[in-house]
Amino acid sequence: MSADSNTPHDAEPAEFTFDSESEQQIAQILAKYPPERKASGVIPLLYVVQKQMGRQTGSAWVPRVAMDAVAHRLEMAPIRVYEVATFYLMFNTKPIGKYHLQVCTTTSCWLRGSDDVTAACKAATGIQSFGETSVDGLFTMTEVECLGACANAPILQVDDDYYEDMDGPRTTELIAALRRGERPKPGPTIDRMDSAPVGGRKTLLDTAGRQAGGTQDNG
DSSP, X not given: OBTTSSOTTOSOOXXXXXXXXXXXXXXXXXXXXXXXXXXXXXXXHHHHHHHHHHHHHSOOOOOHHHHHHHHHHHTOOHHHXXXXXXXXXXXXXXXXXXXXXXXXXXXXXXXXXXXXXXXXXXXXXXXXXXXXXXTTSSEEEEEEOOOSOXXXXXXXXXXXXXEESOXXXXXXXXXXXXXXXXXXXXXXXXXXXXXXXXXXXXXXOSOXXXXXXXXXXXX
């Protein structure tokens, strides 16, 4: 089912009002800017909108009425907000599923198997191509450019979380967990710490204790 079709929560709301949680976030954001420069807060305020829509509707996106609310709050022309929201791919201007599967297919991820990740996403969700939402409304799959975690390729970003060192079976397991309402710990899905080598470090193997025990002849 296309993300532009009749998916859950796909109607443009008639109005948008920031809730109390968003208002607290906005106060913190705008405190970072001089009053005459508050329009610089347009990107973080659009994030606030997207998060609020996710909380309230289960679909994290930015409707046009919310862009208008941002423009009003920042005292800027609505078209300037529209320009920002439609330029940056991290803002969803159409409704999406509960879980946003963002598959990096740029060079490093492609060489390391992003095709397998994509195939597993399709098989597990029933989605046929990028930009679609599953019939049950749970998943939207998007193709994204480099996510900046090439050492741990391939990457599958789910909402704001990076799942790294993915392959087909691990992608299938992750989606099954999301269906159960579980949120697995993000990061590497293989035996590595952050971006360290698989199986542990390969250099600087001396322990701190052995290094501290050495002596130096200063005489």
